[in-house]
Every structure is written in C-alpha cells, then in structure tokens.
Amino acid sequence: MECIQQNNWYMRWRWLKHLQIVDMIESVSRRALSGSSGSYHVRGAELARDRRIKTLAATVVFLDDTQHTFQLDKRAKGQVLLDLVFQHLELIEKDYFGLQYAESNSGSPSTSSNIDIMRWLDPAKTVKKQIRSKGGQFFFRVKFYVSDPSKLQEEYTRYQFYLQIRRDILQDRLQLPMNLACIIASYTVQSELGDYHSDEHGPGYLSKLQLLPGQTEEMEKKICELHKLHKGQLPADAEYNFLDHVKRHEMYGVELHKARDVTNREIQLGVTSNGLVVFFNNKRINVFSWSKIVKISFKRKQFFIQLRREEQLEVTEAMVGFNMQTYRSSKNLWKACVEHHTFFRLHSPKLRPRRFPLTLSSRFTYSGRTEFQTVEDGKHRARVERTFIRSPSKKLIHGVNQLPVPEEKGKIALAPARPPRPYDNKVQSLGSREPRPAWGEGNPSDEDEINRPHSQGGGAFSPVLGSRIISYVDDDSVIERNIYDLPDYSEPTSSPAPQIVEDGLVTIRLTPDEQGRFGFNVKGGLDLDMPILVSRVAPNTPADRCYPKLNEGDQVVYINGIDVSGMLHEHVVNLIRQSRDTGNGELCLTVRPNALYNALTGNDEISEEEPPYRYVPDAPHAAVGSDALAQSMLLLADGLASGALIAQYEQLYRKNPELASLESKKAENQNKNRYRDISPYDVTRVILMGCINSDYINANYVNMEIPGSGIINRYIATQGPLSSTVADFWQMILEAGSTLVVMLTTLVERGRTKCHQYWPNINETLTFRNLTLISTSEKTDDYFVFREFILRDINTGEERDITHMQYCGWPDHGVPSDWRQFTKFTETVRSARTGMVEPAVVHCSAGIGRTGVLVLMETALCLIEANQPVYPLDIVRSMRDQRAMMIQNASQYKFVCEAVHKAYTEGIAKPLLEFSR
Known part of the structure; x- marks a missing residue:
C-alpha cells in the first residue's frame, strides 16, 4: 500500500513540473517576440463563433403548401417546435396534429411510395437528435383522425382536416370508390366556387381544378351535377359535409x-x-x-x-x-x-414513473x-371568432394530375375562380351538431345519391348538411308526396305564419295531432352545457307542417314565453308536454333558425327535406343522453309508429347498380338458378373449386361486422337447392368448412316446390362423387326441426359434424306468426355458431327474403350485446351490397324491426358487461 501511495505522489510531482516548464516557455516567448510579430487563427475563430451560435433552423411545410422557418435552441425538444407551430397557426384544438420528417433526410413529403421513411417528431426528444442535421424540413400533418367531425369545435380545425384528407386523396394514400370520390369533390367545388350558376360555370369549368387523381371528363360531369345540389351551402358547411362523407370509408384515418x-x-x-x-x-x-x-x-x-x-x-x-x-x-x-x-x-x-425499473424494453x-x-376542454372554452383565408385547389397543368412545385417557399398565388364572397372568411359555428352513429338512419349509399333524379326546384339541397339526415333530390316529386302525404304549402296549415320577434328570432305556434304529439325532439340543457336545440323533426307531423317548418339545429329560446336558456333538459321536455295538457294544447316556440327561411325572404318555394323519425319521448328518463343504443331504439320505435321506417325501406335500392351478375347469365349456368331474376353478384359469389363442369352456384358470401367488438358474422346466403344442384350445395359446404346449415323454408308450400330435399333420411347415407353424407339424428320442436349429419370427404377421409336447423312455420313472402319463437330460433342459431369462424350456410327458397330477415335479426342482437346502436336500414343496405334484394318485402322488414325492438325492451337482448360503461 505504501509503495502505491509513493508512486501516486511521484506522478503528481512530474505533472506539476511539466506545467511549470510550459508556463516558463510561454513567458519567454511573449517577451522575446513582443512587438515584432503576430498571428491570428482564422479557422479557430470561426469555430468558436459557431459554438457560440446555439440556434437551429427548422422549416415547416403546412397543409396549404405554405412554409415558415422557426429558429430553435440547439438543445430544444420537439415540444418547443410544436408549440411554435401551433402558435404560428393560432390553432386551438392542436392535439390531433403533429410534425413529420423524413428519417433519411430526403426532404420529401409523405406519399404512398415513401411513407415508410416518414417519422413523427417526438415531443420528448431534442429536435437535433431526431433530424440528425444542422437544419431540417418538417411537414405539418393530422396525426389522429377524429372519428366524427362534429367532435371538432373550431371551424379552422375542421378546415385543416379537410386539407389533410384532400392531400391524402390526391397522393393516393386514401383511395375511394369513384362515386364517393365524386361526391366529396363536389363539396370542394362548392367550398371554393360557391353556388352553381350557369352563366359563370360553363362547360369544362372544372377541368382546370385538381380534384381527384386520374381525373376524367366523366368524373367532372358527375361532380358538376352534384355541385348543383349544394346550393346555399357556405364553405364551412361544404367542408363539414366533405368530412362527414369520407369518415365512413374503411380507409379513413388508417x-x-x-x-x-x-x-x-x-x-x-x-x-x-x-x-x-x-x-x-x-x-x-x-x-x-x-x-x-x-x-x-x-x-x-x-x-x-x-x-x-x-x-x-x-x-x-x-x-x-x-x-x-x-x-x-x-x-x-x-x-x-x-x-x-x-x-x-x-x-x-x-x-x-419517476424511477424507471431496470429493463431493456x-x-x-x-x-x-x-x-x-x-373534447372536454372544448366544451368549457369560449369560441374564438377568427378569420382565415382558404387555399384554392391546385391547377391542372396540361391535363396532368400532378402537384405543382410551390413557388416562393411554397406560397401559392392563385386567384379564386370567382370574386370573393362576403362569407368566405367568416367562421361558421358548427360545433353544436350532434354526432351521427356509424349505422345511422337515412344515410343512402354513394351510388344512391348520384343516381337519384335531380330536383327541378330552386330550394337548396345537400346530400348531407352537418349531421342532418339526407334530403333527397326528389323530395318534391309526386312519389314522395304520396308516401309521406305532404300537404300543399299553398293550403292553410295547422300553424299561422311566423311572427318575427326580433332580429334572428321567429315565433312558431304548433297544435298537437290526434295522438297528442308535436313531432320533434330537443337536445341540450344546463346539465349538458349546451343550448336547447331541435335535434329531430318527424315527417308529416305538426312540426313538419308548420310554416316555416321546424328544422334540425334551430335553437329554442322561449317555450310559451318562458326563457329556457337556464333550464335542465328534463325540465324543458316537461314544459313541452305540459303544453298539450292545457287549453287547446297549443305550443308557442320562439326559435333562432339555423339558416334563413325561404318564407322570410319572400320565396314561395320551400326547401323540404326528409328528416329522421323521433318524437319527444313519453318517458322522462328516456329523453336524450349519451347512450347511442337507447337513442337508436327510440328512433326505431317512432319510425314504426309513424310508418316512416317503412317509407325509407321502400326507397332503398333492391340491387346495387354497380355490381354485375354476369356469371349467372351464362347459358351453362342459367338452369342452376331457381328463379330467373335472383342472381348472385360476381364480386361476392361463392366459387366452387372441386366441381368438374362449372364453378358456379347461386350463393354469395355475406359478412356482417359488429363495430366495437371485433366480431364478424360470416354467412353464405344461397337459394334452396334444386335436384340438379344438391351435389354442388354439399361441395360448397365441404370447401367452405361450414358446420352449420340454417333452412328457413319447407320443401313444398301451397303445392309448389320451394326446395329439394338435399339430405338423407334418418340413418341413411347420401353419396356423391367425392363425398358422403350420413344422417345421424333428427328432432322436432314445435316449428323447428334439428338434424345432425356426418359429412365425409372421400378423397381425404376427413369427417365433419354438420348441424342442420329448419324453421318450418314461416311462409314464403310472409313472416313468422310469433316474434318470440323467431327470436328463440335466432338465439339457437347464435348458440350453435359460438366459436365458429367459418361461414354459416343460410337459405330459404330464393335465398334473399327470409334469409335476409335472419341475418338482420342476428346482427341486431349482436349489436345490442356490444352496446352499439341498431339502425336496420343500414344493415339492409350492407346486406344488399353483398347479395341483391335481401329482405324481400316491407312486411318482412317491419316484422324484424318490431322483433328487434321487443327483444330490447323486454330484456331478451341487452349489452354484455364487458361493453357496458
């Protein structure tokens, strides 16, 4: 130990002596050379200067292609840059957005080809370490795509989302069907050019705007026709509708x-x-x-x-x-x-946690x-009134759909196609609009919107305005008037003309109908921290027939002269009910309209629309709330009571016009169809792999997704086998791996054959070319028959148990006699398919009517258990996009809707605990 200490003292002494010698030499050198010479280290001085500069330049490219360079401290973290960007944009709802940069420092924006090299700026790490260079380029982007645009409180936030999605579409990151693409492009045109005017918008007026990738003349014609329908929409409305349509696509926000x-x-x-x-x-x-x-x-x-x-x-x-x-x-x-x-x-x-555990993860x-x-912060924050300039669309260069290179650091100096309108930069508050459920009522398909005849009236029309239900173009047609029994507005109505109280306020008087209903619903209240707004108006009711009629979004200021601005929601509903119980039952509403009424501007043409169907509920506890499932059940009940639910069903297309059925029309396949007009779509048809003559069978795959649960119920919807297609039927079951067959018809009805017996009798065997079928059991229970088969593959020797369920008490084109029996049968089907990922084979005679009813019922029960809203019309639409004409007639549709509602109200179906909140 002493030897080591001595050695350490010796090393320290040597180091001190060295320092003394160096100091002595420098002292001598200064004295000897003083005044006779000099030196200046140029590079060293520059390096010292660079070390003193502690800033970093970060250039951010925004969604409108403008750029701005921010100066940061070299040690600044990503959050500092984000805060500067949000401050620069004056963006309030900033949590949906982020900054992207190219990991390879290529400086190119994210596209479908280079998305893998793009990274999000981490707020917790320094900017310098992430970009690994003296300066970098960042791209302002939407990071979290809001599930519903109504959650966004600020118009400027929605505008940024609008720009982002437009960029995603133009760069092919979001690929849409042509019909949907044309619809949302028409909203872009409305936002930028305003209302369609034939004198301003002549032929080819869209050819210079870059609206869609691969833009063609045919697309422009469709966009033009749709643009005509958006008359009266402000830019904020058009952009809201743009977002409201695109959110339904499965690739939105992915x-x-x-x-x-x-x-x-x-x-x-x-x-x-x-x-x-x-x-x-x-x-x-x-x-x-x-x-x-x-x-x-x-x-x-x-x-x-x-x-x-x-x-x-x-x-x-x-x-x-x-x-x-x-x-x-x-x-x-x-x-x-x-x-x-x-x-x-x-x-x-x-x-x-403050102290990290020792881990390598x-x-x-x-x-x-x-x-x-x-969202909660937005509810308690005052609205910011601000103005901003909207960026026009890029221009097409020689007809090539390419993004032009921005000039002058990305600033685009393109003049609008028409003079600025007085409301172009005015912020329109849309935050009070109610979110619409994913399965919402009255949302026609994109194809339906395009193919409907155009209105000849001068009233404003939009396929969707905010969260409203679609107003069809042909609302003024004779057919619509017959269905909804709309009164002629030239005749006297149940309400006198509106009385203008003050600027922006109108008094409307309503008299209840024979059933004591006014025909509208309200939302909001002091307990919900929002004004009292009209949320629903039912057709052919006093609220719908008043002059002018009550509209969704109108703010109720006074009820019978009583100020309701400080009332709870329940008190407002009770106040409305009390009106019909006193005197003549007249209800006096003072409202602030959400748009200018044609009646007040002297225009005799009233813009009608097809609203949802829901009255003020009779039960106080069921007024309104956050339970979307309960609200959908109220809509279902009111639609059944008013008949409007059936009217909507009858307007739905029976077959998707864009889906072909060419295989069924081939000569070799025509004799395999039980009915000449029932044909499977080519895109979803079942293709047989093991048949020698043909791969055709009249059957479609039908998949029904249950949102929020991760469940997809898979079906094969098919016709009842013919004597010549029995072998094909079992070959289909063998190849699909199915273990459940549901039969919803008898073999003969009213003397006519509806289905061939495709199974053997008990303890008998049916033999085909490459499979055998053995019947092992048969049990009858009231209107039901349950059978068990063993299906054996002759080539592989593999055996499979097949469960066969038959509903015998259900006539063709009719409905079951008891909804409880039908619900019981559906629950039995659900129980049999527990844990089964293979499709269940379902058939009746044609494979569309009774088959569709069962699929809708099972889907609705699954939605209820998953605590999701049930909207039968959208379920039918989804089925008909996979097999034509599912649910054959209105009586079947009404029956299954009633069964769904009764199963819910009687507690037969209710949300599971894991989905209850």
Missing part, C-alpha cells in the same frame, strides 16, 4: 404499416381509433379492436398482439404475431399503437392529451 403474416403473405397493418386492422390486397380481412387486445409488444422484427380469451371458447389463440420489414418498422408500429390507444381510449395518458409512453381531454 395509418398503414407493411408486414407479413405467418404464411409469409404481404399484408398491411392499419392503426386506427378503433384498433388494429389487417388488409390484404387493399381489402380489410380482419379487425382487432382495442377492447379485445390485452397487450402489444415487439421483439426485433416481430410484432405481437395478445388477445383476450373468450370464456365461451374452449381453446383460443391468444397471441397473434406478424413479421415486419425491419426492427425500426416494428418499433414504429408499436409506438403508433401505443399513441392511438392512449389518445382514443383513455381519459388521460398513462404517467411515466422500450419506455416510450404517449405524453400528450387524449381526445377525451381535448
């Missing part, structure tokens, strides 16, 4: 990541507000909702999700894995899932605000 599944197929994993979506060949093949995912993890290039086990299933695959391209892409997908789950599912972000957490916090 952040895609390239991957491979266990079979090494190239797939894409999409991160959304609802969960993780799997795409193959640009088609959605699976959905893993956040409610079903327990854990997300990654290891090197592998990405894993752990799913919640279902108690009903004996064995489930709890872990699902995917192979990513690189470790970096695997981690980026994991981070995207963490951020989206936190933002959309949690009330507040998970706090990072990533400690990344989302530190921003959640959507819940953003």
Whole structure:
C-alpha cells in the first residue's frame, strides 16, 4: 500500500513540473517576440463563433403548401417546435396534429411510395437528435383522425382536416370508390366556387381544378351535377359535409404499416381509433379492436398482439404475431399503437414513473392529451371568432394530375375562380351538431345519391348538411308526396305564419295531432352545457307542417314565453308536454333558425327535406343522453309508429347498380338458378373449386361486422337447392368448412316446390362423387326441426359434424306468426355458431327474403350485446351490397324491426358487461 501511495505522489510531482516548464516557455516567448510579430487563427475563430451560435433552423411545410422557418435552441425538444407551430397557426384544438420528417433526410413529403421513411417528431426528444442535421424540413400533418367531425369545435380545425384528407386523396394514400370520390369533390367545388350558376360555370369549368387523381371528363360531369345540389351551402358547411362523407370509408384515418403474416403473405397493418386492422390486397380481412387486445409488444422484427380469451371458447389463440420489414418498422408500429390507444381510449395518458425499473424494453409512453381531454376542454372554452383565408385547389397543368412545385417557399398565388364572397372568411359555428352513429338512419349509399333524379326546384339541397339526415333530390316529386302525404304549402296549415320577434328570432305556434304529439325532439340543457336545440323533426307531423317548418339545429329560446336558456333538459321536455295538457294544447316556440327561411325572404318555394323519425319521448328518463343504443331504439320505435321506417325501406335500392351478375347469365349456368331474376353478384359469389363442369352456384358470401367488438358474422346466403344442384350445395359446404346449415323454408308450400330435399333420411347415407353424407339424428320442436349429419370427404377421409336447423312455420313472402319463437330460433342459431369462424350456410327458397330477415335479426342482437346502436336500414343496405334484394318485402322488414325492438325492451337482448360503461 505504501509503495502505491509513493508512486501516486511521484506522478503528481512530474505533472506539476511539466506545467511549470510550459508556463516558463510561454513567458519567454511573449517577451522575446513582443512587438515584432503576430498571428491570428482564422479557422479557430470561426469555430468558436459557431459554438457560440446555439440556434437551429427548422422549416415547416403546412397543409396549404405554405412554409415558415422557426429558429430553435440547439438543445430544444420537439415540444418547443410544436408549440411554435401551433402558435404560428393560432390553432386551438392542436392535439390531433403533429410534425413529420423524413428519417433519411430526403426532404420529401409523405406519399404512398415513401411513407415508410416518414417519422413523427417526438415531443420528448431534442429536435437535433431526431433530424440528425444542422437544419431540417418538417411537414405539418393530422396525426389522429377524429372519428366524427362534429367532435371538432373550431371551424379552422375542421378546415385543416379537410386539407389533410384532400392531400391524402390526391397522393393516393386514401383511395375511394369513384362515386364517393365524386361526391366529396363536389363539396370542394362548392367550398371554393360557391353556388352553381350557369352563366359563370360553363362547360369544362372544372377541368382546370385538381380534384381527384386520374381525373376524367366523366368524373367532372358527375361532380358538376352534384355541385348543383349544394346550393346555399357556405364553405364551412361544404367542408363539414366533405368530412362527414369520407369518415365512413374503411380507409379513413388508417395509418398503414407493411408486414407479413405467418404464411409469409404481404399484408398491411392499419392503426386506427378503433384498433388494429389487417388488409390484404387493399381489402380489410380482419379487425382487432382495442377492447379485445390485452397487450402489444415487439421483439426485433416481430410484432405481437395478445388477445383476450373468450370464456365461451374452449381453446383460443391468444397471441397473434406478424413479421415486419425491419426492427425500426416494428418499433414504429408499436409506438403508433401505443399513441392511438392512449389518445382514443383513455381519459388521460398513462404517467411515466419517476424511477424507471431496470429493463431493456422500450419506455416510450404517449405524453400528450387524449381526445377525451381535448373534447372536454372544448366544451368549457369560449369560441374564438377568427378569420382565415382558404387555399384554392391546385391547377391542372396540361391535363396532368400532378402537384405543382410551390413557388416562393411554397406560397401559392392563385386567384379564386370567382370574386370573393362576403362569407368566405367568416367562421361558421358548427360545433353544436350532434354526432351521427356509424349505422345511422337515412344515410343512402354513394351510388344512391348520384343516381337519384335531380330536383327541378330552386330550394337548396345537400346530400348531407352537418349531421342532418339526407334530403333527397326528389323530395318534391309526386312519389314522395304520396308516401309521406305532404300537404300543399299553398293550403292553410295547422300553424299561422311566423311572427318575427326580433332580429334572428321567429315565433312558431304548433297544435298537437290526434295522438297528442308535436313531432320533434330537443337536445341540450344546463346539465349538458349546451343550448336547447331541435335535434329531430318527424315527417308529416305538426312540426313538419308548420310554416316555416321546424328544422334540425334551430335553437329554442322561449317555450310559451318562458326563457329556457337556464333550464335542465328534463325540465324543458316537461314544459313541452305540459303544453298539450292545457287549453287547446297549443305550443308557442320562439326559435333562432339555423339558416334563413325561404318564407322570410319572400320565396314561395320551400326547401323540404326528409328528416329522421323521433318524437319527444313519453318517458322522462328516456329523453336524450349519451347512450347511442337507447337513442337508436327510440328512433326505431317512432319510425314504426309513424310508418316512416317503412317509407325509407321502400326507397332503398333492391340491387346495387354497380355490381354485375354476369356469371349467372351464362347459358351453362342459367338452369342452376331457381328463379330467373335472383342472381348472385360476381364480386361476392361463392366459387366452387372441386366441381368438374362449372364453378358456379347461386350463393354469395355475406359478412356482417359488429363495430366495437371485433366480431364478424360470416354467412353464405344461397337459394334452396334444386335436384340438379344438391351435389354442388354439399361441395360448397365441404370447401367452405361450414358446420352449420340454417333452412328457413319447407320443401313444398301451397303445392309448389320451394326446395329439394338435399339430405338423407334418418340413418341413411347420401353419396356423391367425392363425398358422403350420413344422417345421424333428427328432432322436432314445435316449428323447428334439428338434424345432425356426418359429412365425409372421400378423397381425404376427413369427417365433419354438420348441424342442420329448419324453421318450418314461416311462409314464403310472409313472416313468422310469433316474434318470440323467431327470436328463440335466432338465439339457437347464435348458440350453435359460438366459436365458429367459418361461414354459416343460410337459405330459404330464393335465398334473399327470409334469409335476409335472419341475418338482420342476428346482427341486431349482436349489436345490442356490444352496446352499439341498431339502425336496420343500414344493415339492409350492407346486406344488399353483398347479395341483391335481401329482405324481400316491407312486411318482412317491419316484422324484424318490431322483433328487434321487443327483444330490447323486454330484456331478451341487452349489452354484455364487458361493453357496458
């Protein structure tokens, strides 16, 4: 020990002597050379100057292609730059947005070709470390796509979303069907050019605007026709409708990541507000909702999700894995899932612990605000009145759809096609509009909107205005008047002319109908922190026939002279009910209209619309609330009571006009159809692989997704087999892997054959070319017959148990005699398919009427259990987009709607605990 200490003292002494010698030499050199010479280190001085400069230049490209350079401290974190950007834009609802940069520092914006190199700026890390250069270029983008635009309180926020989605469409990141693309493009035209005027908008007026990728003359004609229908919409309305349409597309708000599944197929994993979506060949093949995912993890290039086990299933695959391209892409997908789950599912972000445990795994957490916090903050924050300039569309150069290179640092100096309108820069408040459920009533398909005849009236029309239900173009037609029994406005109505109280306020008097109903519903109140607004108006009711009629969005200021601005919602509803119980039952409303009435401007033409169907409910506890399922049941009940539900059904297309059925028309296949006019769509038809003569059978795949649950009920909807197609029928079941067959007809009805007996009698065997079928049991229960078969593949020797259920008490074109028996049968079908991922085969005679009723009923029961709203018309539309004419007539549709409502009200179907909140 002493030797070591001596050695240390000796080394210190040597170092001190060295310093003394150096100081002595420098002193001598200064004295000897003083005044006779000099030196200046140029490069050293510049380096010292650079070290003193502690700023970093960051250029941000915004969604309107303008640019701005921000000066940052070199040690500044990403949050500092984000705050500067939000301050520059004066953006209030900022939590939906972020900054992207190219990881390879290529400086190019994210497109469909280079999306894999784009990274989101991490607020918690320094900017310099992320861009790895002295300066960098960032791109302002929407990071979290709001599920419904009505959640956005500020018009300027919606405008930024509008710009983002337009960019996604033009860069092919969001590919839309042509009809939907034309519809939303027409809203762009309305926002930029205003109302259509034949003297200003001549032929080809859209040819210079870049609206869609691959824009053609045919597209422009459709866009022009749709543009004519948006008369009267302000830019804010048109942009809101743009967002409201595009949100329904399955690719809306999807952040895609390239991957491979266990079979090494190239797939894409999409991160959304609802969960993780799997795409193959640009088609959605699976959905893993956040409610079903327990854990997300990654290891090197592998990405894993752990799913919640279902108690009903004996064995489930709890872990699902995917192979990513690189470790970096695997981690980026994991981070995207963490951020989206936190933002959309949690009330507040998970706090990072102060002291980290010793671990080698990533400690990344989302530190921003959640959507819940953003929306709640917007409810309690005063609206900001501000103006802003909208950016015009890019111009097409020589007919080529390319984004022009921005000039002068991205600023575009293109003049609008028409002089500015007085309301171009005025902020229109749309935040009070009620969110519309995904399965909402009265949302016709995109094809339906385009193919409807055009209105000849001068009233304003829009396929969707805010959260309103569609106003059809042909509302003024004779057909519509016959269906809804609309009165002639030249005749006296139940209400006198409106009385103008003061600027913006109108008094309307209503007298209840024979059933004591006024025909409208309200939302809002002091307890809901929003004004009293008209939320629903039922057709052919006093509220619909008044002059002018009450409209959705009108603000109720006084009821019978009583100020309701400070009342609770329940008190307002009671006040309305009390009116019909006193005197002549007249109700006096003083409202602030949400738009100018034609009656007040001297225009005799009244713009009619087809509203939803819901009255002020009789039960006080069921007035209005956040329970979308309960509200949908109220809509269903009122639609059944008024007959409007059937009127809507009868206006729905029976067959999707854009889907062909060419295979069924071939000569060799025509004799395989039981009915000449019932043909399967080519795109969803079942293709037989093991048949020698033909791959055709009159059957379609029908998949019904249950939102929010991750469940997809899969069916094969087919006709009752003919004697010549029995072998094809069982070959289809063999190839599809099905274990459940549901039969909704008898063999003979009223002396006519409806279906051939395609199964053997008990303990007998039916033999075909490559399979055999053995009947093992048969049991009869009231109107039901339950059979069990064994299906054996002769080639492989594989055997499969087949359950066969037959409903015998259901006549063709008719309805069951008892809704309880039908509901019981549906529950039995649901029980039999528990844990089954293969499609259930369902047929009647034609495979459309009774088959569609069962599919709708089972879908509705699943939606109720998942605590999701039930809108039967949208379910029918979804079915008819997969097999034509599902649910054959109005009596069948009314029956199943009544059965759904009764099953809910009597507690036969109710939300499961895991979906209850």
